[in-house]
Amino acid sequence: MIEKPIIDELCRIAGRENVLTAKEELTAYSYDATNLWRHLPDAVVLPHTSEEVARILRLASEKRIPLTPRGGGTNVSGGSIPVRGGIVLVTTRMNRIIEVNRTNLSATVEPGVVLQDFQAALAREGLFFPPDPQSFAGCTMGGVVAENSGGPSCLKYGVTKQYVLGLEVVTADGRILKLGGVTPKNRTGYELMMLFVGSEGTLGVITKINLRVLPAPKASQTIVAVFGDVATAGETVTDIIASSILPAKVEFVDNWTFDKFRGLLPDSSLKRAQGILLIQVDGLPETVAAEAKEVVRLCQRRASEVRVAQDKAEADRYWQARKAHFSDISSRAPTIVNEDVCVPREHIAEFIRLSQERARYYDVPLSFAGHVGDGNFHPVVLTDSRNREHYTRAVKCVEEIIDIALSLGGVLSGEHGIGLEKQRFLKKAMDPAAIELMKKIKDVLDPHHILNPGKIWED
Amino acid sequence: MAREPFPQLEKFRADLERCTKCGFCMSSCPIYQEERLESSVARGKIMLIRELLAGNLSLSNGMADKLNRCTLCRTCAQNCPAQTEVPAVITAARADKVAKKGLSFPYSFIFRWLLPRRRLFGRTVRLFSWLERLLFPRASGTLRHLPFFLTALGKGRHIPQVAPEFLRESVPEVSPPPQGVPVRYTVGYFSGCMTDFVFPGLGKKIISFLNRQGVTVILPESQGCCGAPVFLGAGDLATGRRLADANARAFEGLDYVITDCATCASAMKDYPRFLADTKEREESYRSFAMKIRDITEFLVDIMKLPPEAFRASPEFHGKTVTWHEPCHLGRYLGVKEQPRRILKALKDIKYVEMPEADRCCGMAGTFSIHFYELSRKIAAKKVAAITATGADIVVTGCPGCQVQLADSLALQGSNTRVMHIMELLE
Missing domain, CATH: 3.40.50.1860 (Rossmann fold)
Structure with missing residues (x-):
């Protein structure tokens, strides 16, 4: 519980209409897009300016109140859940797009801008920002940076950290730091800004973001290929990457979510199939045509059906079906355990084969989907947390899948972050000395550990 | 806290459980765009309702306020990859709330008593329109700054004047095509309250257009309010059923019922989903719902003009x-x-x-x-x-x-x- 004088102080700082304490309002900030984690905050505050954020953090530091920063709350790591109660600081009302600069190829935004709105503003100027997490319709730019978000387009274009030019960050003691700038090159001192990219709200609150943006590709082409088994789809990905073509996206879904493709692809070919690859090449029209042709040729080696979308509307339908995957799979079982491993691309097919073998051993349903082009998988084990025996097997299976990814030279999380979901695996996925160093950095920037406590590593 | 029963919400439990909180509903929600609060948007409302059913939240004034803050525009459902029918869930929650807490005045009076009595409703509208003419100076054009009869409705809105003559007073119950034009169809015309009392000119235009295309238009005297504000807006299912029964009966024996009001049309198509509490009603509402066509849909798809x-x-x-x-x-x-x-x-x-x-x-x-x-x-x-x-x-x-x-x-x-x-x- 937070005492009334502190609530009053929050109201003085942010305005009464921006401080929430009613039970139903608190409930709405007790969850994110994960399904097992819940915790009520004691108060929610929605500041409008960096100065308000600074005063709120100073207050929280002085009174040692846990404070969890939150944007859209669409993360799938448990990262924005206030597990120690206290204050949830929501940035959704700091939502101005301050500048889109075509000459600089840069944009400046406040943290509460929704990614989809940002993309729309860029599109009007013929520009784009490549990271495209599936939560684009709700996630906010502060969260995109704090989680170092990825998405399908990162195969060709890289993840969020490759686009951050400058940040304004408020530290736990209420200092407003300006880091980096708007130039594409900047070699001034340590790359302190990068500390906050992917920091999951544990080091500071991001209050302004300068981003590098790109001219939007002039053309794109979508190719769909249907495969008789999952591993040959994986081999095809390896072939495409090895052929020196770099598609913007290479996405994979398995037959757990073929429902979404019914009506788009013939039932006869879906019936026998195990996996679908969705590939998008983009760039200049001539390049796109040539690359699409080559991708089709490579797919035809192993695929039972290969289609090139005839127009944007057809392409959009395929991508809509892909985007619906997570919800679709989530609705197939009372509990899903969703992982986010990333493996070197040369081992894609092997990773799939070994994981499927473990799922058979533990006798649990396993679905694969992901940004297979960059080796980033979202294996999903379908279970029911109320059935202890089944759930235990599911969790064991997931642990072994993580082990497989790590043994192949992969990583624990490609794009979701650690948060709460993956903190128990951190020790085996990260050098212990590096974990120690992270903790020391945390001590320097947030000595009282008020910022998003209980996340990333286990205490 | 003991768990209370929520009979209407129970009907939509599958929708309630389908939501995965993915956030696809967020950026396009008109309420969220303004308020930027988690409780504004479908995902948040679904979570609040789940907590209500679990007994962790109660039907407080704050909770009722959250349930009411929704235009039921259905953009969330359209974008939902899990196909969660959020507006239906919210409608059900409102209905359960009304069943427990009742309607507040003046809604209780207007919805329960006035709307089901079409004639009296019309006279009340007329009375208020006289009052309004006495009390307020006539403004230019068809728009005036006036407090409309539904007490709170006004709040300084520019709303159209109540018509001096209502639609049903100015056209016969059956309007056949002019002489020499063969009859192609005979349709029922559901004129909603707005067309009847405020825009009768629109109703006359529709009837004369249809007549010239060879359509006999029947405007049954016994039709009433579609019930949208009653059962969808306020969650009063009992009154909703009285209105639905009257309307289904009024158009018996006709193949098509055309409307000029999308809200009326969709509300009447929703009778089976929200109001059918018996087998008879289910059948009657279903067959009624199948007849309903928006006027443009009728002209383009059925008549193929x-x-x-x-x-x-x-x-x-x-x-x-x-x-x-x-x-x-x-x-x-x-x-x-x-x-x-x-x-x-x-x-x-x-x-x-x-x-x-x-x-x-x-x-x-x-x-x-x-x-x-x-x-x-x-x-x-x-x-x-x-x-x-x-x-x-x-x-x-x-x-x-x-x-x-x-x-x-x-x-x-x-x-x-x-x-x-x-x-x-x-």
Whole structure:
């Protein structure tokens, strides 16, 4: 519980209409897009300016109140859940797009801008920002940076950290730091800004973001290929990457979510199939045509059906079906355990084969989907947390899948972050000395550990 | 806390459980765009309702306020990859709330007592329109600054005047085609309250257009309010059933029931889903729902009128016209192409599509009474979209939207006229 004088102080700082304490309002900030984690905050505050954020953090530091920063709350790591109660600081009302600069190829935004709105503003100027997490319709730019978000387009274009030019960050003691700038090159001192990219709200609150943006590709082409088994789809990905073509996206879904493709692809070919690859090449029209042709040729080696979308509307339908995957799979079982491993691309097919073998051993349903082009998988084990025996097997299976990814030279999380979901695996996925160093950095920037406590590593 | 029963919500438990909190509903929710609160948006409302069912939240005033803050525009459901029918869940929650807590005055009086009594309702409207003429000076044109009869509804809105003569008073129950025009169809005409009391000219236009196309139009005396504000807006299912029964009976024996109001049409199509409590009602509501067609849908899909059949009235020649797609028409009834086909067929006007033509205007019936400021903010975005087209006239397919658009455009000093699409036609 937070005492009334502190609530009053929050109201003085942010305005009464921006401080929430009613039970139903608190409930709405007790969850994110994960399904097992819940915790009520004691108060929610929605500041409008960096100065308000600074005063709120100073207050929280002085009174040692846990404070969890939150944007859209669409993360799938448990990262924005206030597990120690206290204050949830929501940035959704700091939502101005301050500048889109075509000459600089840069944009400046406040943290509460929704990614989809940002993309729309860029599109009007013929520009784009490549990271495209599936939560684009709700996630906010502060969260995109704090989680170092990825998405399908990162195969060709890289993840969020490759686009951050400058940040304004408020530290736990209420200092407003300006880091980096708007130039594409900047070699001034340590790359302190990068500390906050992917920091999951544990080091500071991001209050302004300068981003590098790109001219939007002039053309794109979508190719769909249907495969008789999952591993040959994986081999095809390896072939495409090895052929020196770099598609913007290479996405994979398995037959757990073929429902979404019914009506788009013939039932006869879906019936026998195990996996679908969705590939998008983009760039200049001539390049796109040539690359699409080559991708089709490579797919035809192993695929039972290969289609090139005839127009944007057809392409959009395929991508809509892909985007619906997570919800679709989530609705197939009372509990899903969703992982986010990333493996070197040369081992894609092997990773799939070994994981499927473990799922058979533990006798649990396993679905694969992901940004297979960059080796980033979202294996999903379908279970029911109320059935202890089944759930235990599911969790064991997931642990072994993580082990497989790590043994192949992969990583624990490609794009979701650690948060709460993956903190128990951190020790085996990260050098212990590096974990120690992270903790020391945390001590320097947030000595009282008020910022998003209980996340990333286990205490 | 002991778990309370929520019979209506139980019907939609599958929808309630389907939501995965992915956030696809967020950026396009008109309420979320204004409030930027988790409790504004479908995902948050679903979570609050789950907690209500689990007994962790109660039906407090705060909770009721959250449930009411929704225009039921259905954009969330359209974007939902899990196909969660959020508006149905919210409607059910409102119904359970009314069953437990009752309706507050004046809604209890208007919904329970006045709306089911069409004649008396009409007389009340008339009485208030006399009062309004006594008390307020006549303003220019058809718009006036007046407090409408539904007490709280006014709040300084620019709303249309109540018509001196209602539709049902000025046309016969059966209107056959003129002499020499063979009868192709006989249809029932459900004229909603707005057309009946406020826009009778629209009703007459529709009847005469249909007559000239060889359609006999029947306007049953015994039809009443569609019930949208009663069972969808306020969650009063019992009164909703009385209205639904009357309407289903009024149109018995007819193959088609046409409407000029997307809200009425979709509400009546929702009778089986929300109001069917017996086998008989289920059957009667289902067969009634199957007959209902929006006027544009009837002209384009059923009558298959060729483009030449549509001509703009001479007074609108040379005008630029844009189309506002009502939520109830596009996202509920799936009528998207038909009105646009008609507009494209009109040679003497210039039709321009506005940005986000299907975005909610923020009216949503009683929503705009409860949350007038919020409703105005949502409307301001619609006004900007209309203004961006440079249109002289914005047409739509729902008198409710018409009221909202006219009010919002007037507030912003715009000269753009608001009309029903059928009013454009010769």
